[in-house]
Each structure stands twice: as C-alpha cells, then as structure tokens.
Amino acid sequence: MSNKTIFINKISNEQTALLPAIEFRGEIRIVEHERDIAAACQDLAAQPLIGFDTETRPSFRPGVSYRVSLLQLSTPQRCYLFRLNRIPLAKPILQLLENRDLPKIGADVAGDLRSLRQLRRFRDGGFVDLQTIAPQWGIEEKSLRKLSAIVLGQRVSKAQRLSNWEAAALTDKQQIYAATDAWVCTRIYEKLLRTPKI
Numbered sequence: 001m002s003n004k005t006i007f008i009n010k011i012s013n014e015q016t017a018l019l020p021a022i023e024f025r026g027e028i029r030i031v032e033h034e035r036d037i038a039a040a041c042q043d044l045a046a047q048p049l050i051g052f053d054t055e056t057r058p059s060f061r062p063g064v065s066y067r068v069s070l071l072q073l074s075t076p077q078r079c080y081l082f083r084l085n086r087i088p089l090a091k092p093i094l095q096l097l098e099n100r101d102l103p104k105i106g107a108d109v110a111g112d113l114r115s116l117r118q119l120r121r122f123r124d125g126g127f128v129d130l131q132t133i134a135p136q137w138g139i140e141e142k143s144l145r146k147l148s149a150i151v152l153g154q155r156v157s158k159a160q161r162l163s164n165w166e167a168a169a170l171t172d173k174q175q176i177y178a179a180t181d182a183w184v185c186t187r188i189y190e191k192l193l194r195t196p197k198i
Contacts, residue, residue, distance in 0.1 A: 100125035
C-alpha cells in the first residue's frame, strides 16, 4: 500500500501544544430530565458506533471524592451529555452500555466504567479502549490528548477538565469540551482502522 501512514510512537507536550485544536462542531444535547433519556438512547442505539467518556467534579481536598457527574455518548453529528448528578443511570442507558453489538470507543475505558459502576451495577459490552489498541500501530502514548495529536495531527484542549461538572448549568466551553472528548475517540478509531498496522 503506497499511502501507508506510519504514526510516530511518542510526542512531547511542547509538540502537542503547537498543533491546531480539534473541536466538536455538531449538535450537543443535554439530558437532565428522565423523560428525555429514552429518545436519546434510541438515537444512539441506531448508530454504527459511538464515542464514550465521563466527567467527574474534581475534588481539591484529600479524602474527598465525587461520583461521576456526566456521561458523554457521541455520534458523528450529535453528542448527548447525560447529567448523572441529576438523572439516574436508567435502564435505557444501561442497555447501551451492555450492548455487545454497538462499539463504544473511549480512552481509559476501565476507569470510566469503574466510576459508572459506583452508581449502578451492570455488565459492559462492546467497549473499545484506544489505549489498549494503539500499540498495534506502534503508538506508545496513552492520553487522549496525545493520541489525537499523533493520529489526527490535532490537539484536544484540556482547559475545562477541572471545572465544576455539577454546576447548575454547564457553560458552552464545558459542553464543547465534554462533547469533543467523546466524539474525538471515534475519529481516532476510524483513522486507525483505515491505517495498516505495523
């Protein structure tokens, strides 16, 4: 194959910072009422694959930790932000998380699933962790920021990571950050699949 892309195995923070930022530009839907859960999950279940991430309110005090605040599930056009500090981890959401036939792409999936299981027990299925598969293309980096830099040549901003995910209303910046984190996983995954492994 003549157009074979060989990814670099590592990238420095300085090199990453020089890259253009990548941002989700689709529709963001906030799900904070139980009545909206089923329709959101129905749309997500119809997709060939979805991006997956969670956010938790940061604690700046030792020994204090919060439960997961936000679950992001993204299609290429739409990202749903499920505010789990307001709504339960309801059955339609669990059905998505347990569906083995619906690939859900994330980074550090095990950590996110651990957080979600503190809310409710479920048996996950169909998850793909970019950190686990990236070495098949010779990539040694683990963070989503650096995986995006290496595979897409674009940088994921982490500016909102330590913001309050349980605020009364999420700011536009928080919404875009959260949506980008889930959506970009699908972009990285699709690019990897189009590239020969080493």
